[in-house]
Amino acid sequence: MRKIGITTSKGGTGKTTTAINLGHGLALCGQKVLVIDCDAQRNIAVTFDVRGKKTLCDLLQNGEVEIIQVRKNLYVVDSGGRDLAETEMMLAAKKNRESRLSRALENLKGCDVVICDCSPTINLININALAYVDEVIIPVSMDYLAQEGARQTLEIIEEINQYSSNGTQVLGILPTFYDARTKLSKEVLETLRKHFADTVFQTVIRINTSLREAPSFNRTIFEYSPLSRGAFDYYQLTEELLNSEQSQAISGERRI
Numbered sequence: 001m002r003k004i005g006i007t008t009s010k011g012g013t014g015k016t017t018t019a020i021n022l023g024h025g026l027a028l029c030g031q032k033v034l035v036i037d038c039d040a041q042r043n044i045a046v047t048f049d050v051r052g053k054k055t056l057c058d059l060l061q062n063g064e065v066e067i068i069q070v071r072k073n074l075y076v077v078d079s080g081g082r083d084l085a086e087t088e089m090m091l092a093a094k095k096n097r098e099s100r101l102s103r104a105l106e107n108l109k110g111c112d113v114v115i116c117d118c119s120p121t122i123n124l125i126n127i128n129a130l131a132y133v134d135e136v137i138i139p140v141s142m143d144y145l146a147q148e149g150a151r152q153t154l155e156i157i158e159e160i161n162q163y164s165s166n167g168t169q170v171l172g173i174l175p176t177f178y179d180a181r182t183k184l185s186k187e188v189l190e191t192l193r194k195h196f197a198d199t200v201f202q203t204v205i206r207i208n209t210s211l212r213e214a215p216s217f218n219r220t221i222f223e224y225s226p227l228s229r230g231a232f233d234y235y236q237l238t239e240e241l242l243n244s245e246q247s248q249a250i251s252g253e254r255r256i
Contacts, residue, residue, distance in 0.1 A: 005133035007118035010149030013139040014176035019117035024220040025238030027073035031112040037079035039119035045078040052078030057087040101128040135171035142185040172201040203237040
């Protein structure tokens with residue numbers, strides 16, 4: 001089972017958009033995908049127009065949760081919204097508070113991919129998510145502050161790995177909101193590829209109105225506008241992710 005976190009220390013970079021559309025893209029390719037909303041804004045649940053009776057809050061407190069099917073092969077866990085703040089205070093008083101999510105999900109079966117959609121804040125909920133996942137995608141919009149957010153996120157992952165045995169790795173930095181008409185987008189993308197080299201995905205998510213409109217219709221980009229640039233870009237990202245998994249499997253077989 002592949003466990004992927006989508007996170008960065010800056011808001012407005014397309015984290016939730018990526019979690020929703022990558023999750024559905026993988027589901028359309030036959031993967032069984034669970035998306036866990038780790039953000040109090042609960043945008044995942046809002047997009048799919050669902051509300052969990054037992055949420056991430058319940059999962060972290062007592063190990064119980066409602067997993068809601070929203071599409072074929074695609075399932076979500078509601079964050080619990082503002083109750084996450086109370087849950088975080090509860091966790092702060094517990095031993096091994098950074099590994100509560102890992103322990104709660106240690107017997108999870110039947111999923112090919114788990115995606116944790118994190119908030120842009122540094123809090124105990126996100127630390128739990130990053131300690132649970134094996135890989136992280138860091139979306140970076142085409143502006144200077146988003147690059148700084150990526151650097152901060154890399155530092156946070158490094159710190160978490162110092163006390164976690166999981167060893168979370170960066171799967172890739174994902175350029176988002178790319179606009180080929182602007183000099184800034186080209187410069188930021190060039191800087192990303194220069195400073196982070198092979199860590200940057202080949203896929204670039206271009207700015208696309210349909211990506212912004214789709215959630216208001218409770219749809220993913222593949223449902224709302226399947227022939228749009230946004231759908232094409234997230235299809236490309238899905239393919240790149242699946243190909244990277246195949247490459248890792250082949251490398252593992254060679255090592256054996």
